Amino acid sequence: xxxxxNQEETLKLKNASAAFALxxxxxxxxxxxxAAPEAEPTATETASEAPSVDYLACAVSxxxxxxxxxxxxxxYDGLTKAQTELGVQIADAESNSxxxxxxxxxxxxxQACDITFAVGFNLVADVNAAAAANPESSxxxxxxxxxxxxxxxxxxxxxxxxxxxxxxLAAAYSTTKVVGTYGGMQIDAVTDFMxxxxxxxxxxxxxxxxxxxVVGWDPAAATGQFIGDFTPNSGxxxxxxxxxxxxxxxxxxxxxxxxxxxxxxxIKEAGIAGVMIGVDKDVALTSPEYAPYVLTSAExxxxxxxxxxxxxxxxxxxxxxxxxxxxxxxxxTGLSPFYDFDSKIDDATKARLAELEAGIIAGEIDPLS
Amino acid sequence: xxxxxxxxxxxxxxxxxxxxxxxxxSVILGFLVGAMFMIGSNKEFLEGLTYFFSRPQDSLGAAxxxxxxxxxxxxxxxxxxxxxxxxxxxxxxxxxxxxLGAPLIAAGLGIGLAFRVGLFNIGGTGQLxxxxxxxxWVATRIELPIVLHTVVALMAGILGAALMGALVGxxxxxxxxxxxxxxxxxxxxxxxFFTFLMRDPMLxxxxxxxxxxxxxxxxxxxQFPKLFGDEYSLHWGLVIALAAVIVYWWLMERSTIxxxxxxxxxxxxxxxxAGINVNRTYILAMGLSAAFVGVAASNQALGTxxxxxxxxxxxxGFDAITVALLGGSSAPGILLAGLLFGAFKAGAPAMQVIGVxxxxxxxxxxxxxLFIAAPPLIRAIFGLPKPQTTNALIAFRDRLFGKGGAK
Numbered sequence: 001x002x003x004x005x006n007q008e009e010t011l012k013l014k015n016a017s018a019a020f021a022l023x024x025x026x027x028x029x030x031x032x033x034x035a036a037p038e039a040e041p042t043a044t045e046t047a048s049e050a051p052s053v054d055y056l057a058c059a060v061s062x063x064x065x066x067x068x069x070x071x072x073x074x075x076y077d078g079l080t081k082a083q084t085e086l087g088v089q090i091a092d093a094e095s096n097s098x099x100x101x102x103x104x105x106x107x108x109x110x111q112a113c114d115i116t117f118a119v120g121f122n123l124v125a126d127v128n129a130a131a132a133a134n135p136e137s138s139x140x141x142x143x144x145x146x147x148x149x150x151x152x153x154x155x156x157x158x159x160x161x162x163x164x165x166x167x168x169l170a171a172a173y174s175t176t177k178v179v180g181t182y183g184g185m186q187i188d189a190v191t192d193f194m195x196x197x198x199x200x201x202x203x204x205x206x207x208x209x210x211x212x213x214v215v216g217w218d219p220a221a222a223t224g225q226f227i228g229d230f231t232p233n234s235g236x237x238x239x240x241x242x243x244x245x246x247x248x249x250x251x252x253x254x255x256x257x258x259x260x261x262x263x264x265x266x267i268k269e270a271g272i273a274g275v276m277i278g279v280d281k282d283v284a285l286t287s288p289e290y291a292p293y294v295l296t297s298a299e300x301x302x303x304x305x306x307x308x309x310x311x312x313x314x315x316x317x318x319x320x321x322x323x324x325x326x327x328x329x330x331x332x333t334g335l336s337p338f339y340d341f342d343s344k345i346d347d348a349t350k351a352r353l354a355e356l357e358a359g360i361i362a363g364e365i366d367p368l369s
Numbered sequence: 370x371x372x373x374x375x376x377x378x379x380x381x382x383x384x385x386x387x388x389x390x391x392x393x394x395s396v397i398l399g400f401l402v403g404a405m406f407m408i409g410s411n412k413e414f415l416e417g418l419t420y421f422f423s424r425p426q427d428s429l430g431a432a433x434x435x436x437x438x439x440x441x442x443x444x445x446x447x448x449x450x451x452x453x454x455x456x457x458x459x460x461x462x463x464x465x466x467x468x469l470g471a472p473l474i475a476a477g478l479g480i481g482l483a484f485r486v487g488l489f490n491i492g493g494t495g496q497l498x499x500x501x502x503x504x505x506w507v508a509t510r511i512e513l514p515i516v517l518h519t520v521v522a523l524m525a526g527i528l529g530a531a532l533m534g535a536l537v538g539x540x541x542x543x544x545x546x547x548x549x550x551x552x553x554x555x556x557x558x559x560x561x562f563f564t565f566l567m568r569d570p571m572l573x574x575x576x577x578x579x580x581x582x583x584x585x586x587x588x589x590x591x592q593f594p595k596l597f598g599d600e601y602s603l604h605w606g607l608v609i610a611l612a613a614v615i616v617y618w619w620l621m622e623r624s625t626i627x628x629x630x631x632x633x634x635x636x637x638x639x640x641x642x643a644g645i646n647v648n649r650t651y652i653l654a655m656g657l658s659a660a661f662v663g664v665a666a667s668n669q670a671l672g673t674x675x676x677x678x679x680x681x682x683x684x685x686g687f688d689a690i691t692v693a694l695l696g697g698s699s700a701p702g703i704l705l706a707g708l709l710f711g712a713f714k715a716g717a718p719a720m721q722v723i724g725v726x727x728x729x730x731x732x733x734x735x736x737x738x739l740f741i742a743a744p745p746l747i748r749a750i751f752g753l754p755k756p757q758t759t760n761a762l763i764a765f766r767d768r769l770f771g772k773g774g775a776k
Contacts, residue, residue, distance in 0.1 A: 058722070063680070093721040097680040100718070102602070103465065107718035110450055110458075125675050228564070228582060 052087040055314035058113035059306075060104040061094045062120030064230055069287050070257040070280040071230075071302075075119045075142060078306025085307075088314050101126040109134045115313055117142060117306060121189045127152065138319045140309060142302060143189040150321045155305050157326040159189075160196030161360050162298040162333040163253075164367035165353055166277045167200025169335070170251040171212045172349045173275070173295060177205075180249030182216040182225035182240045184256025190226075193255040193279060193298060195219045196367045203356075215247045216240070226256075233261040241266035250274040251295065264293045275341070282336040297336040301326060329361045382754045388697055391740075391747050395695075396709070398750070399737035403729045404436045410726070411435040439725040446719025447712035457600050462715060464596075464603040468672070470711020471610035472665035476685050477692030477703040478617045479534075479661030484698045485621060486654040487634040492537060492552025493686025495559035496530040496659040500666025501677055502563055503529025505573055508587035508671055518590040519671065523609065526667030527660050533559065534659020538652035548655065556686070564679045575676050586676040593671045606668035610707075613664050618700035620657070630654055662686065691738045710734060 059079055066076040076092065083090045091111055093104040101123050108116040109130065117140045118127035124144035131139045131149040139152045146152040170179040181197050183190040194217040205212030217224035225240045237256065241263045244252055250272055254263050260276060260283055267274040276290075278297030283290055305324060313319060326332015335353070338345055359365035408414050414435065417428030445451070447466045453459035476493050483490035490496075504526030513521060537551045566572045567582040575585045593604035621627040632640045633650045641647050669681050692710055696702030713734060717727035740747050747753065 091722045091724070093718050097683055098675075098678050099681065099683045103715065104718045104721070106461075106465075107446065107722045110445075110453065110719065111722050112452075 053314045055086075055088040055310070056091060056111070056113045057082060057088050057115050057117075057310045057314070058091045058108040058111065059093075059117040059119060060101065060108060060123065061092070062122050062230065063095055063097060064232070064257065065094050066092065068230075068232055068258050069260070069283075071300075072119055072257075074280055074300065074302040075117055075306050078303040078310070079117070081303065081307050082310040082314070086311055086314055088310060095123075098122065102129070105130040105139075109137050114138065115140060115310065115319070118144065120144070121187050138313075140306075146321060146323075151319070153309070153319070153321050154323045155302070155309075155326075156323060157192075157300050157302075157333050158328075159192045159298065159300060159333055160199075160367045161328045162335055163193045163196030164200035164203070164360065164365075165335050165356060166253060166296065166298045167197035167202075167214075168204045168356060169200075169296060169345070169349065169353060170197070170253065170277060171201040171204035173341075173345065174212075174249075174251045175273070176248045176250050177210055178213045178215060178248035179251045179253070180215045180241075180244030180247065181253040181255065182227070182237075182244065183254075184227050184230040184259075186222075186224070186226045190255050191217070191219075191222075191224075193253070194224065197253050197277075197298075199367060199369060207352075213248070215249050216244050227259075230257045232258040233265075238262040238266050242270065245270045245272060245274060251277065253277045253279070253298075255279050258287075260287060260290045260294070264290050267293060278336065284336065284339050291339065294339075295341050296338055299334055299336055301332055301334070305332060327361075328357055390753065391744055392695065392697070392702075394747055394751055395737050395740035398740050398747070399733045400440070402736040403733035404440075406729050406732050407435050407439045407725060408432040435725065438723055439720055439729065442719040442723050442725065443712070443716035443730070445716075447716035461601060462719075464601040465715040466708065466712040467607050468601075468603045468711075469714040470708045471607045472668040472672075472683075472685050473688055473692050473710050473714075474704055474707030475610045475613050475664035475668065476662045476689035477696060477707050478613055478700070479658045479663075479665075480689045481693035481696060481698035481703050482617065482621065482630070482661060483654060483658040484693055485634050486630045486650070486658075487637065488651065488654060488658070489549050490534070490537075490552055490655065490658050491549055491687075491690065492534070492555050492659075493662050493689045494682050494684075495552065495556040495686070496533045496662040497666045497669070497682045497686050498556075498559040498563045499533040500526040500530035500659075500663035501670045501681065502566060502573070504667045504670035505584050505587065505677055508591035509573065509585040509676075512588070513590060515590040518588065519593060519605075522587070522591045522671055523664075523667045526670060527663035530663030530666050531656045531660040534662070535652055535656035537659075538655030541655070542648035542651045560679060560682075567677075567679065583678050584676040586674055587671050591671055592674060593668070604672050606672045609664060610668070611704075613661055614700050614704050617661065617703075621700070626653070630657075662689070665689070688734075691734055694738050694741055 057079055059075055061072045064072055066072050079090045079092065082088050091108065091113060093107055095101055095104055105116065105118065105126055115138045119142050121143040124141060127139055127141045127144060128147045128149060131137070131146070131152040135151055137151065140155055141152055142155045145154050167179070171177065179201050181194050183194055198214045198217055198219050201212050201214050225244070227234060227237050227240065231237075237254070237259045241252055241254065245266055252263050252267075252274065254260070254276060257280070260278060263276045267276070274293070275295040276293050278284065278294050280300045280302070281297065282299055283297045284294040305326060328334055356365060360367055411431055413431035414428050417424075417431055421428050445462065447462050450459050450462050453461070476497065479496075480490050480493055504522045507522040507525040508518070511518075511521075533555065537548055537555065540546050540551055541548050564582045567574050567584050570576060573584040575583050593606050595601065596603045596605060596607060621631065629640075629645055629650055630653070632643070632645060633647055633654070637647050640650070665685055669683065669685070670677055688710055692703055692706045695709070696704070696706035713730040717730055720727050720730070748755070
């Protein structure tokens, strides 16, 4: 009996698998029955539609992926924009750990890239080494510096300028008059935001004769709250945000890539009417899921810088190692629109922000005091 | 005695059923699985599928080109770059494979040693980190003349890891706690302890790192010297890893300690009856296992001019488990497996540059180990015979190379 039932089992199994196979095949037939697209358009037509330039632009990411909704992504967007609008070729490599930086840069040299963007302060040692070892290749370091390499162009941002405006706005908007900030890592590229934010908030307090407190960063002592890495929305990040809220902060400025999920969750869980200020990109626009919590963003417009550099070089411009610094004056940095929060910010504050911006551009206001 | 033809057939059967055939087939299958993922994630292939029956060559062409480009880039990034401007640069990928393979080989030996004793050492990461702590401390906080500094730092790295391993062996022997739980948990303790040390300039932190967990770079006197000049980043870590392979082979196959270790691995009860102190052997085995991991730790700490960070362990502790499995815990097997996975690491950037996600290599690596771990599966796929127990193969080999050759 057992033997027979076993046979039946196998038979059933076979039937079942046959049925699945039939299903699979019919699915394939159904999807595969569409007509083939027409033959490719002729060469002259394609040439007029999309430009094509013989120029290879490459980029190596900091730890983390290109889709970090922030720092790395801004650069990558510049690359893809150059690909679609200028017709250059692009190549990229993501770094999973610091060990990947040097091999990834080497891969770009082997690929004969015309220009290689090294994204982030953490790559500064490796990109300088790569630039020194390959004098015939050209590199750009974003947030880094050149150690005397003529073939390495540093791209930096005076982020304290827009962060100053963000801090001023945060203090004006806050009901508790306590605002918080924290960073990914304690590096100049991060603390520059936090310094500007601190002094901007203090400026509002001085002008209005009110006590404003900034928690999470003290520029004088150079101590504050840092996650330790740029892992998006980590548990550490959320607990720091919760601690800042606990200290009374109702406007939070997280400077560490994509931490907006962590902060918005911390705000939701605390049950306060808190908001955050985005960094690097116009967060309310690029990540609409966070928009109800985004007062504004301090943009670091790397997309434009990357695109402009590629546009100039691919059109035949000569490479130079001069530093590019994004400022309020040249539009390299600035505050994003307020969107839904526009009605909640009074006109006096808006007018004062415009004055401050003009003052910083004219050099009358120092965002670091 | 059967006739020669039957004996020859028997020998063929034994080769087919042997571990080597299975390993080679597993590697091939692993690459096939990786190819399937590359094809399945390729846009041109999927677009071609929608009209597959009116023009199949679109899909098939895309499938072929993504696989050949992907594995072509792997070759270019890990062995030989035919597009390089000179021969020195063309061979750089091969030296990168050797550089990245060296720590995998050393750590693989460590994990393999534990396997031979019947222990599952998942604590490679934690032991590696402790080794890095010791090696980095000697390399950054002590001043010694060149060569001596490297040797002392290397020994410190081995000692640091070995202590961590021996601790696990001790806890297992003393309390009966399982080594898998102990090693996994100690991985976390080690990682966060390391990060703590790197946050204080009084301890290991670099002066200008300002709050970041990053250690000082190893002193120039302590760094592994480059093996073939500045053109390649390959350093003496490779030589040390190869020496470790020889030590491992001698230790396991020729020494009395190795005999004792293997005996406990085969059957702890029998070993106990035969008068071997099994608990002491566990401590010794975990210590020795971690000592080999410590060689990899020194490689990570002393093989670079840039200071270590919490991610400097680079997942070697876990990759070493797959290396040991693929290499069958034997010295030559681990050497080859370590080089294969080193090639994966070296080739990943080149694959990424042409737009093939390097995660495919992780899938290949996992699939290979999966097939290795399931011998009946491989036998079923290829219709191989079951493992044979006669000594026909040995007799056949003797006839070819041995006594038969004399006449």
